[in-house]
Amino acid sequence: MVASTADPWQALADPTRRRVFARVVGGPCSVTEIARDLPVSRPAVSQHLRVLLDARLVDVQQQGRMRLYEMRAGGLDEMRRELDSYWRKTLTNFKDLAERTYPPTAEGTPTR
């Protein structure tokens, strides 16, 4: 069910949650760090992060005893995928053309 994924717009409609998100965008951080940097209690921060996780705006990873939250690299991943396919096509076209034009035909000068 796709519907279970929370709407990121809804998730960011809350100004406090936006500040929590902005802190995560600034660099991976723990609940404790966020609560220290913002006027928000730790339980409240956890709750906001829960919503941001559901909305797939942030990711969490375990580092030792700490859980670090970081921005989900959706935009970057998306761009990488598109560029990867773009350059693969380019190199495939390139290989076809390079091998088709080598060795140069009799009428062409074989300098290239």
Place this chain on the structure above:
Amino acid sequence: MSTTPQDQTALQVDIVVDVPVEHAFHVFTDRFDEIKPREHNLLAVPIERTVLEPQIGGTVYDIGTDGSRCTWARVLAYEPPHRLVISWDISPRWQLESDPDHTSEVEIRFTAEAPERTRVVLEHRHLDRHGEGWQSFTSLGTGEGWPLYLERFRAATQRQANGASSS
């Protein structure tokens, strides 16, 4: 911050072609027009041809069927027959990026493996530079980064939703 993996901000593609390195380099640079995929056209009209100016300081541009022009890369290094570096002045939304600080770069290296075999490695790196506009904002006003990020995110989630609903 130090945990950001390198591979997240760069991608690498390579291929081996059965031609000498000089030939490989010149086909790539002289005939870029013929090998560049035509999709992702930034012009309003179909692309007539693409020009790669073979010198440092040169540019790469598309010319539309109506004569319009779109310059989308700068030649940063031109070292025949081994290396070519161009900038990538296109935003993640496939629009021209006018701020060089928000552009990435593409390096193509040509290495001879045999007299008639060349390995071509293409690396597109510093992809995160495109994101600085929306990653660096911390005072959440109504800056430009915010809507941009959301729009991109929406596009991604919609694609994801479409993919999921087909199952």
